[in-house]
Amino acid sequence: MVVASPSPIRQEKVRALGVPVVDLSQKSGGRAAELMVRACEEFGFFKVINHGLPVEVVAGMEAEAVGFFTLPPEEKQRAGPPSPLGYGSRSIGFNGDTGEVEYLLLPANRSAISQRANAICSSNPDKFSCVVGEYVEAVRGLACDILEMLGGGLRLPDRSTFASLAGGADSDSLLRLNYYPPCGNDKDTEEGKDSHCRSSGGDAAVVGFGEHTDPQVVTLLRSNDAPGLQVLFPPDASDGGGGGGGVWVPVPPDPSAFFIIVGDVLQAMTNGRLLSARHRAVVSAAKARLSTVYFAAPPLQARIAPLPEMVATRRPCLYKAFTWGEYKKAMYTLRLGHNRLDLFRKN
């Protein structure tokens, strides 16, 4: 499947706006929190720099991911099929979505990771558990800091509301490792060479992971220095709302940063004030892309509903209450690109 690029003029306009950047070394004074809130209201997306995660923790995680994806196919299959967690290749979810991607989906907690480590890395399961466990703990801390800042920036009576929801030991958070092979280097099949890597025009790109929003509270994504991530900037961000369905903006890679993506749960709890961002990955690059994605999620039984302080007479309650477990159940019956939060809209 190929996707067309936005028209150069519209793309230029949005590029000029740039991806919002929040410098976490300047947390004091509330300015960073305000910037975050504004970015989430307009785009549902921003980048954090100077986030404080130790370089060696990040590098160790990436080395384990490279080690896994370069294993022979039959060894990777030992960690699959994804049910829904585990190793998968090209097939995404249970309803026919596909993309040029290999991935490993893991529960984001140490004991669950070590239970699976043997199937993933039989040569050194203890090292895998240790490195990935350390990464997950560090990134969970960062997720909590960001959620806490968002709570503060929104002036919630309890600024820890979002952080407590997604940061507890019983959270259903996930870690996803994605490997996008370089386009044109697909030696698996003749069909792969012909259809997956040929684009229908100079401007089209092959889909690695189709457009979607993330269901959880917030996503922390980091990648190597290969391009591929694109985010849909809503119409009013690009041209005052007059130009249709928004603009797909390529996000320049930055291995030293984290990209933060608002999820459906945060959109529901803020009654639509923060937007869950549609995004996708393309594999038009000459280089393999590797991304490490942490999805901060509530516990299964947590009740999600618009917070009372986000509801007002001129901002009526948009969503019905649901548990995270109910939302997950619904999401697995739907296609990747489905606007699933609409199922829980009040009418």
Ligand code: GA4
């Ligand atoms: C999108 C965000 C995460 O990658 C993910 C995906 C999940 C999966 O790959 O199993 C889903 C997708 C994601 C939402 C709709 C369903 C479920 C694939 C799919 C078609 C792990 C998640 O939590 O939801």
